[in-house]
Amino acid sequence: MEQTFIMVKPDGVQRNLVGDIVSRFENKGYKLVSAKLMQVPTELAEEHYGEHKDKPFFGELVNFITSGPVFAMVWEGENVIATARKMMGATNPAESDIGTIRGDYGITVGKNVIHGSDSPESAEREIGLFFPEGGLINYTKNIDQWVY
Numbered sequence: 001m002e003q004t005f006i007m008v009k010p011d012g013v014q015r016n017l018v019g020d021i022v023s024r025f026e027n028k029g030y031k032l033v034s035a036k037l038m039q040v041p042t043e044l045a046e047e048h049y050g051e052h053k054d055k056p057f058f059g060e061l062v063n064f065i066t067s068g069p070v071f072a073m074v075w076e077g078e079n080v081i082a083t084a085r086k087m088m089g090a091t092n093p094a095e096s097d098i099g100t101i102r103g104d105y106g107i108t109v110g111k112n113v114i115h116g117s118d119s120p121e122s123a124e125r126e127i128g129l130f131f132p133e134g135g136l137i138n139y140t141k142n143i144d145q146w147v148y
């Protein structure tokens with residue numbers, strides 16, 4: 001089953017949005033297989049956002065993501081990578097549809113509340129970066145017979 005890396009960014013943690021965001025993924029029918037509150041080390045932030053290292057906002061982005069604890073999660077389910085991106089909304093909350101996480105809770109691109117992997121390759125890479133210890137939980141939920 002497909003898995004994706006989702007992270008409530010420091011703004012989302014400070015604004016008490018962890019519970020709501022977890023609820024949205026639970027209510028959709030996805031399964032949480034790992035989660036932790038963590039402080040992102042600078043080296044991990046730079047590695048995670050490596051594709052943006054030449055962009056003008058890279059320094060600001062690394063400063064922001066290391067500015068307070070994040071809530072890192074792995075969610076599992078059919079098509080979860082692409083669907084989670086739809087649930088998050090467009091990168092810039094000014095353009096995110098209302099009803100999406102960024103559309104409901106964000107205003108500017110610099111503080112857009114949530115990260116989610118953008119492809120199967122990114123998901124595998126980011127899960128490895130943030131959960132190097134592994135330990136994703138493999139379990140069944142009886143409610144899945146009413147989801148699938």
Ligand code: DAT
Binds near residue numbers: 091109110112116118
């Ligand atoms: P996403 O997070 O939707 O995958 P991305 O990978 O293009 O978006 O960018 C990573 C993060 O960088 C994004 O969530 C917010 C920040 N960012 C992107 N474009 C920016 C910009 N033009 N100015 C400031 N921050 C930006």
Ligand code: MG
Binds near residue numbers: 118
């Ligand atoms: Mg991205």
